[in-house]
Amino acid sequence: MNLTGGIVLFAVIWFMVFFVVLPVRFRSQEEAGEVVPGTPPSAPADAQIGRKAKITTLIAVPIWAAIAAVILSGVVSIADLDWFGRLGR
Incomplete structure (x- = not known):
C-alpha cells in the first residue's frame, strides 16, 4: 500500500464512521x-458537526491503523480476495 x-x-x-456517528444524540x-x-x-x-468530526476521527484512526497493519504485513493480499480467479496465479 502506497x-x-x-x-x-x-x-x-x-x-463510513462519520455516517454512523452522525445520528447519535440527534x-x-x-x-x-x-x-x-x-x-x-x-x-x-x-448539529454539533465539529464534535462529531472529532469523535469520528478518534474512532477512524485505530480502525485505519489495524486495517493498514493487516495489509502491510501481508496477512491478506489481493490474491487472497480474488474469489473469481481473474488475477491469475
Whole structure:
C-alpha cells in the first residue's frame, strides 16, 4: 500500500464512521420545541458537526491503523480476495 492508497483507505473509513456517528444524540427542532421559521421540524436543533468530526476521527484512526497493519504485513493480499480467479496465479 502506497501513500495514496493509505489516504484513500483513511477517507473511506472516516466517512463510513462519520455516517454512523452522525445520528447519535440527534435532537430535532421539534423535539427541542424551537422550530426556526423556514426550516422543517425534523432539522437538527444543534448539529454539533465539529464534535462529531472529532469523535469520528478518534474512532477512524485505530480502525485505519489495524486495517493498514493487516495489509502491510501481508496477512491478506489481493490474491487472497480474488474469489473469481481473474488475477491469475
